[in-house]
Amino acid sequence: MHLTYLYHDDYLSNMTYGPRCDKCSNPICPEDGSNETVRIISMGKTFHVQCYQCQDCSLQLNDELDRRCYPLGDILLCQACCRRRLASVNNNL
Ligand SMILES: [Zn+2]
Numbered sequence: 261m262h263l264t265y266l267y268h269d270d271y272l273s274n275m276t277y278g279p280r281c282d283k284c285s286n287p288i289c290p291e292d293g294s295n296e297t298v299r300i301i302s303m304g305k306t307f308h309v310q311c312y313q314c315q316d317c318s319l320q321l322n323d324e325l326d327r328r329c330y331p332l333g334d335i336l337l338c339q340a341c342c343r344r345r346l347a348s349v350n351n352n353l
């Protein structure tokens with residue numbers, strides 16, 4: 261089971277904790293014109309919403325049924341790419 265949390269931080273708590281994206285390693289800052297930060301927390305890591313995407317096909321992942329994250333190890337994958345990787349692993353045995 262993979263739990264995905266979407267956090268809406270207020271600006272002050274963001275300044276205190278200074279979260280960094282695990283994928284691009286840039287700090288996660290409020291969007292322009294907003295003092296609210298939106299980030300994804302998954303597998304104990306923090307991501308920009310736009311960085312939370314499939315490593316193979318770059319599909320942006322979220323909690324929608326057909327866009328859920330199916331991580332393999334610490335690789336973020338969509339369901340289709342996860343299946344394809346698992347299939348190719350099995351074919352190599
Ligand atoms: Zn990022």
Ligand SMILES: [Zn+2]
Pocket residue numbers: 314315316317318319337338339340341342
């Ligand atoms: Zn994919």
